[in-house]
Amino acid sequence: MSGLRFVDVCAGAGGLASGLEQAGFDPVLLLDNKAVACETLRLNRPSWNVLEMDLLDFVPDEHPKTYDVDLLSAGPPRVRSSATAARTETEREQRLLEAAILLTHSIQPRALLVENVPGLVSAPEFESLRSFIREELEHLGYRLRWFVLNAADFGVPQDRKQGVLVALKERYSDLFRPPLPTVEKHMSVGEALHRSMAARGWLGAEAWASQALSVAPTLVGGSDNRGGADLGPTGTKKAWARMGVNGGALADEVPGPDLDISSALIKLTDAQAALLQGFPPEWRFAGRKTARYRQIGHASPPPVGAALGRAVSAALEAGSRGPQPGYTGLS
Template sequence: MFQTQNSIHCKHYSIEILADILSLPKRAIEARLSKGELKADPYTGLISSEQVEHLPELQSFKNSIWEQEQSIKPVRKYNLVELFAGGGGLALGMEQAGLESVFLNELDKYACQTLRHNRPHWNVVEGDISNIDFKIIKENVDILTGGFPCQAFSYAGKSLGFEDTRGTLFFEMARAINELQPKVFMAENVRALLTHENGKTLETIKNVIDELGYELVDPKVLKAIFYKVPQKRERLILVGIRKDFAKKVQFIWPSPYQRIMTLADAFYKGELYNSDVPVSEGQLYPKRKQDILKYVPQGGYWRDLPDTLQREYMQGSYFLSGGKTGMARRLSLGEPSLTLTTSPAQKQTERCHPIETRPLQVREYARIQTFPDSWEFKGSMNAAYKQIGNAVPVNMAAALGRALVRLLNDIEKI
């Protein structure tokens, strides 16, 4: 069994795990080691916690109240509407936090089949969000969530308000908020939204949220590895509180879990799962690609190949600048996975199994996103990969869900 040693009580960190915690490239930690700013054990290569525990990221582990947050429960039933629901990662996490889904919208027919199959009682409405009249929802909506796909807005001569976002999927989410008037909403998106169009896109979104009568909590990029997810995924989270409550409550971001989960935690029986990962369907490599990737070590990529194979595999890209670290990439059992994409075998974002020379299988993909093994994906194998790759990791969604339940409980006291 592959063991990991990186709890908050642990005395040492690997270079890779420390780099993940500090959001630094591995070479930055190696540079500190070579300068003598950090010292590694000569036998294990590990760095003692005393050298780094003063850093804010390590302090957040030390001061975590994750265990206390597990006990947060809704003081009454809170109704949730979810838009752009996908294969259910966010909705499942919200359910684990105690929120009740009363309406879920999704365009992709296979994702809708997945949602209906796993939760027959959920009200899954399939179709284009722009065709939905949200007034059909008769329940009082406490919270609205969703990950709207980010399209560019046009800025020429605009006042950057609600009407200016028409034709974008954010506009549809804003329309739902306007019609349903939830007490709280949460939107998630890619980190790049922070800097999209030099920050103009986010500024437009902030203006619209204000116009709708909501106070936006300072947006934050959350790293999934801090929330019991064995994956280096980052998501930008936007939380809005209706202005009649906003001045009387405070949203508190979830605390990090006690340690960083790795691929070993995802694939083997232990803290995350009570059994090894089941065998499932998965893509396969063409024979020549498999022959080449056999030479890549755990955690390695194309530069670890012999030069003749580098040239064959990379072709014209061999001569281009840039690291291209996703190419011919093999994952490592001792680290979290790289961010999953909608396919495990794309040339630019290779996700090769750490030990076997093959792409990750569907259930391995699902475990890296912390879906339970009982959650079945409908549609073809490629449809399953797409649903999983686009999902919010379930454990991160649950941590956010508990923070949102705490906020709703505080609003309920007013």
């Protein structure tokens, strides 16, 4: 199906948008409130219409091209329960998710795609949020599908589970199928990073890659209010150490030929972190090292976005061929 158009809010560094682009979608508008993320989007796709604005301040009436698109996609900040986060942080995360849902009233896309934490799909602490979402979308004639995907099943060398909501207008809803895994064997960190580890002549690259046999733990971007970049909390750092990686900091460049071949723990670069998120090597990130890593850690892996985009596209294409069995004519 050609000519599919989408609006992407809370676009970040473009992980979801670039995946949807691979699936044949063209963006009408990409919105994010962080200047460095918008710079990244423009750096990679100068032709994209990128708007630097908080979603809570966005007025679709001022951007009429956003109306009646095929897909509204959103990757808002991960919602957290009040038991694990400060109240003000939790409230803002929930407000952004709710704002993304409420955009369907004015934009009226044929499909909505929201990516967030796995717990949003079924965890009891998020039942009130799910109830809000159901009421808003079913009232508009959408039917909801909730499911969890692991990025490792789509060729991303990372154990990264994502909670996904796909809502489609009724004529398309029964035609949607969540994407199936695209790989039979998960890619290990060693497989993904061997080439980059050897790029500057480090003689230990082969030995390092041969023992880094697991997928990566989930990359986390961390808070803008926290210090420098690292690869996660204590438990995650221990998992990295078992693969010969120092998870406490990032390197400015990959190891050179002068590095001791027996060095116990190697630091990753932000470019290597991007490979572990499934970004293509040519995708560039704006800002300083910590800002680049945070964009990467917060991103949705492009291969997952591509798989979701293809699944949505297939449903929209099938539904556009004419009324389906069981279709009532409501939309």
